[in-house]
Amino acid sequence: MTADDRRFEVLRAIVSDYVATREPVGSKSLVERHSLGVSPATIRNDMAVLEDEGYIAQPHTSAGRIPTDKGYRLFVDRLSQVKPLSxxxxxxxxxxxxxxxxxxxxxxxxxxxxxxxxxxxxxxxxxxLTRSRVRHIEAVALTPSRLLLVVITDTGRVEQRMVELEDDVSDADLAAFRALLAAEVAGRTMPEAAAAVSELVTSAAPDVRSMIASSVAVLLDTLVDQPExxxxxxxxxxxxxxxxxxxxxxxxxxxxxxxxxxxxxxxxxxxxxxxxxxxxxxxxxxxxxxxxxxxxxxxxxxxxxxxxxxxxxxxxxxxxxxxxxxxxxxxxxxxxxxxx
The missing domain is CATH 3.30.450.40 (GAF domain)
Structure with a gap:
């Protein structure tokens, strides 16, 4: 074992004891609690080097040592592997x-x-939302002039929005709108779905264009990545x-x-x-x-x-x-x- 490896074992022991006890760690306790295979004098020398290099610090006179941020970073970076759970x-x-x-x-x-x-x-x-795909968009008529749009993503996220329409919508027009959404939007990423939805108004029949325009405005607000x-x-x-x-x-x-x-x-x-x-x-x-x-x-x-x-x-x-x-x-x- 090199001197650097031995000092890292001393640092590891200090981290372990300080996490467990919340008390500064002295060389005497390291000797008593850990089998480091070296003399107390060597441990004291190693602690002095670790302190000079900024890996441990003495919070107050006559106290033991505690790890610094730099010491914790070295400890984490040198973990050979993450301890597996049972x-x-x-x-x-x-x-x-x-x-x-x-x-x-x-x-x-x-x-x-x-x-x-x-x-x-x-x-x-x-x-x-930007990393999700649209699984389904449902349009439900709550009243003849009010729709509930439900966007369901492949991750299980559900977004609901209300749409107020200028005119009443028929069952047939609503069914056609659902079919259009299923054909153009399902399976696309959220940005792709937003682009596809924005095209629906221009291709819509004149008698349903108003309903689709109102719905698209609401859907775009849902499909673009939310700031919150x-x-x-x-x-x-x-x-x-x-x-x-x-x-x-x-x-x-x-x-x-x-x-x-x-x-x-x-x-x-x-x-x-x-x-x-x-x-x-x-x-x-x-x-x-x-x-x-x-x-x-x-x-x-x-x-x-x-x-x-x-x-x-x-x-x-x-x-x-x-x-x-x-x-x-x-x-x-x-x-x-x-x-x-």
Whole structure:
């Protein structure tokens, strides 16, 4: 084992103990708790080098050492592999999520489960519309001059819109409109469907052009990517305990969770399903999350990301366990949503 490898093992031990105890770690406790195979003097020397290089720090005089953001980053980057969940844990996750009755239920279950597994705040993003395909558009006459348009995507997302018509619509014209939508829009991506819908007015018969024009205006508003993507959060009660030693940080974290802008940007940047992204401390652009770590992953089908999920916690978190939970839940959400 090289000196660098040995020092990384010392850093790994410090991270493990600090996450478990929330107390600065001294060389004596490392000797007592870990079989590092070297003398206490060597451990003290290694800790001195790690501190000089910025991987650990001494919070106050006569205290032990705690990992810095740089130390956590090295620890995460050198994880040889994400700790796999046990077969029992995987079966439990799959069984719990597969009982979801619809998209809303699946996402609520997934974020609640992720919060329970990690004891942190969890967030899941609804499938983004631009990455979905239109499965079906239904037009229902609520009154002769009012329609309900229902857009159903292949991910199970359902959008409903009301249309007020200038004239009453007949059953025959409504049936023809449904058939036209099925022929021109079903199976297309949302941008493709929007382009196809916009062409319907020019090709419509004069007697139904007014109805189609009113409906198209509403559909275009639904089919183009929505500026407000939907997030579901769970486990915010865990934040109180996680940041109990830093009330100022807790307030900032709660503000960031409430505003959601940072979380949406993070999830929007995910490029492929199943690829884990870990951002630590100052790596987070939002200063409210400067004492936080975010572990995120996309979910979807094949190489297409439909949405993302993440866990937000203090930098002092169980990275291997959190990364394993995020990856596992993302995989199952992707499988379930893709199959709907």
């Amino acid at each position: 077969s029992g844990e995987r079966r439990a996750i799959q069984g719990f999520l597969s009982e979801g009755v619809d998209l809303d239920d699946v996402l609520r279950r997934s974020v609640r489960l992720l919060a329970q597994l990690t004891r942190q705040v969890a967030v899941v993003q609804y499938p983004t 993507e939907r997030l579901v959060l769970s486990g915010t009660s865990h934040a109180t305990g996680a940041w109990s030693d830093s009330p100022a940080s807790l307030q900032g974290v709660l503000e960031a969770l409430d505003e959601q802008v940072t979380l949406l940007k993070l999830l929007a940047a995910l490029q492929t399903p199943d690829a884990l992204v870990v951002s630590i401390g100052a790596e987070n652009v939002d200063h409210n999350l400067s004492t936080s770590a975010l572990v995120s992953a996309g979910y979807g089908r094949g190489n297409t990301v439909m949405g993302g999920l993440a866990v937000v916690g203090p930098t002092r978190m169980d990275y291997p366990g959190t990364m394993a939970a995020v990856r596992a839940v993302a995989r199952y959400v992707g499988e379930i949503v893709s199959g709907r």
